[in-house]
Amino acid sequence: MTDVLSLAAGRPYLAIPGPSVVPDEVLRAMHHASSNIYEGALVEMVPGIIDDLKRVARTSQNAAIYICNGHGLWEAALANLAAPGEQMVALSNGRFGAGWVETATKMGISVDEIESPMGAPWDLARLSEVLRNDTDHQIKAVMAVHVDTSSSVRNDFTALRALLDELGHPALLLADCIASLGCERFEMDAWGVDLVIAASQKGLMLPPGLGFVFFSDKAAAMRDQMAQVSPYWDWKPRANPDLFYQYFCGTAPVQHLYGLRAALDLIHAEGLENVWRRHEILARAIWAAAEAWGQGGDLRLEVKDAARRSHAVTSLVLTPKDAPRLRVWCEENLGLTLGIGLREVPWGHEDWHSHFRFGHMGHVSGHMIMGLLGGVETAMTACGIEHGAGAIEAAARVLAQPRRD
């Protein structure tokens, strides 16, 4: 250790869109000796975990757990539904939408990607045309991302469901909710979504390492039509195990499961509706501050329409010179780590450097958001980055509002 004065000493705050802040309750629960994976407490705990996960996804249908990150989930979902050469269509408006398509393509699935510019609304008119032309229903599924973490846009699955219903097309509806599950409203069953994927390291407040696939009975039936499914990704034994080891296709992720139990307890003790409301109010405080900053400088929110902004992540645009300075200053001087931008252009392009992101998913409170905003204001002052006045006051007004509930 060197003897230097730094205001970064103290508890750090990782405000990036995943991995997210892990609650002390979860860390403590994970600090657990490895336990018997054949019988006893761990084995008895898993069915209840699955029920409580389904409550978060708002589904009463099926769930499978994988030991993987988000990229693994992309593959898990597709491996059960389509063989090489079979067809899907994808809506994409960001890096994660495009990433899921890349995975599908590498698996040999023939994907028609309907691409919109980053953060722009989906092109439902084009989707409608593609589905109408598919008169013999060769398209097995529509893949799309709920919150695309790159631009922080939130997409409208109810409109997408309504379109499929209107066309009477039987394609499954698949949703990547990795950034949004446990942060913002998503009603799998009520919205007629056939598959939802979610990872442990975002709204579920765990370290990376667990992946969840929730699937409808209709999706289960499509899986049963497959000539073969790769054994590790096959969701069927995981969702309906005869023996405990089948839940995980091998050794159970012991410590992650104790952590997951604790995280689900936190979510359900607060109440899922309250969790969603908290994320929304905190997001509104961030938007209010960003709008005030933008009155006197270059900073702006990437998604202009508030109704289409995520409550879990916020992408901001500054200049290619100032955004990296701001991030580095926050980390070195305040112990506050902001997310880098994530763009469609090659790494190193100016566009990457002009963007940065706040992660505000999961275990995030009012004082953390005020600290985040105060930290960014401090960094802009220290770095001489021009910005409008009154941002902290504007955020405070949002959080200070009396709540009816």
Ligand SMILES: *Cc1c(COP(=O)(O)O)cnc(C)c1O
């Ligand atoms: C984080 C994220 C992923 C990828 O997750 P990894 O764990 O990094 O593989 C996929 N989709 C969305 C929407 C995400 O936010």
